[in-house]
Amino acid sequence: MTERLLRFTVNGEPREVRVADDRRLVDVLRDDLRLTGTKEGCSVGVCGVCGVLVDGALVSACLYPAVFADGASITTIEGIARGGTLAPLQEAFISEGGFQCGICTPGQIVAAAALLAERPRPTDAEIDEWMTGSLCRCTGYAGIRRAIRKAAGG
Amino acid sequence: MSYAYHEPSELDEALALLARHGDDAHAVAGATAFMLLYRQGLLRPSHVVGLRRVRSLGGIRDDGGALVIGATATHREAERSPLVARHCAALARAFASVATVRVRNQATVGGNLAHADPAQDPPAMLLALDAAVTAVSPGGTREIPLAELFVDVLTTSLAPGELITAVRVPALAPGTRAAYVKFLPRTADDYATVSVAATLRRSEDGRVADVRVVLGAVGPTPIRATSAEDALRGAAPDAARIAEAAALARDAADPIDDVRGSAAYKREMARVWTERALRSLVA
Structure with a gap:
């Protein structure tokens, strides 16, 4: 058997998808489920644009075997806003100019959401440490940090 | 063609799967390194045995x-x-x-x-x-x-x-101090150009009772700098003695030239970062 039926929830919705055992989560999300908000950049776990949450844990979907997601609860960038309303974190990215070209933004926001879930009031040092490896090639890091700080209420 | 993925819940099952499939099988836990090697074609197993459901591990x-x-x-x-x-x-x-x-x-x-x-x-x-x-x-x-x-x-x-x-x-002997330092001249999430892990314990008279110095990223395996340890053991760890030990750590390094520095530069950085690690342990 080299393929199987995976059952998991994506952004709160139960989903079933038949996949080859060697598929990556990023391909299942983008190609099978058409959730193309999750981007693929470096493909080697370094750049952060494919960041998603699996049972709340931030991982690189390009390094994550899809079979590991069986039974899990997955959150992608499409699941951060609720009912068509942007989350405060997303509003903060807009008001603080937390992006420039935008390609890294889904990964930045998912990573920041994971940080705030774990540490609702992070220090700047904690923000910098956590966001290490969420690369912005426009170097918009100051705005990203301001946005996270604002979303944290600081 | 895809490998077949197996996810046993018992260790015995995992061992049996690996034994049955021999060279065609590869064990994974988090699978981060595996995914990189598989995508590059460096590993081509027919069977992958996932260990994540084996609770005893x-x-x-x-x-x-x-x-x-x-x-x-x-x-x-x-x-x-x-x-x-x-x-x-x-x-x-x-x-x-x-x-x-x-x-x-x-x-x-x-x-x-x-x-x-x-x-x-x-x-x-x-x-x-x-x-x-x-x-x-x-x-x-x-x-x-x-x-x-x-x-x-x-x-x-x-x-x-x-x-x-x-x-x-193992339990550390009482009074043992430990340090881990890492030289990252490029980015915070890069591999180290050199890393130094060290432990040090002093006796009541202040001399070094026990010390271990290990260099990372400057050889085919982590390298224990035993000559540096020997220079310190039994000695008072003053600045001169630490500098002498650090110079011996430089000689113990066995690096290659790559994007993180030339071999000569990495050897010199092994000395510098060994000295910093040891100083932090006697400060």
């Missing part, structure tokens, strides 16, 4: 003063574990300094050791702490000191079909 516990970290504990579990922090804060820092939080959420402690990448952080620190892995195969269980586990780049002394079940860090 997980968890972190104290065993009569020794710290035992299960093979499938993630780096993130280890860096956040109060048991690890209490045992040795520098060890918690070594786990926390691996790559990024995304990788640390997925990559496991046992997988990191089995991968045997000499530029990784935990191997050097665990070697400095005199750790050993417990390995199991259909033939039985054995302890492998880390000094004997690492053979070459990405190569261990594990037998085919043998699995790491845990890493065991």
